[in-house]
Amino acid sequence: MTQPSERGSWQQTLRMVAWSLIGIRTGARHREDQRSVGIVPLMFTALGAGFVFVLALMALGHWVA
Numbered sequence: 001m002t003q004p005s006e007r008g009s010w011q012q013t014l015r016m017v018a019w020s021l022i023g024i025r026t027g028a029r030h031r032e033d034q035r036s037v038g039i040v041p042l043m044f045t046a047l048g049a050g051f052v053f054v055l056a057l058m059a060l061g062h063w064v065a
Contacts, residue, residue: 010041010045012033012036012037013037013041013042013045014049016030016033016037016042017042017045017046017049020046021053
């Protein structure tokens with residue numbers, strides 16, 4: 001387990017956002033990530049992931065149409 005004073009890596013933040021977008025997240029692992037990931041990197045990662053998701057949908061729509 002990580003100490004509350006330690007901050008998570010960018011990869012841990014990205015993994016947390018990805019699993020949350022899919023919707024399969026266990027409670028214990030979610031609480032552990034909340035203690036180790038900062039709110040500002042989490043917000044930027046979530047916004048970036050949402051932006052990439054929208055671009056992927058637009059590209060898929062353009063490719064299909």
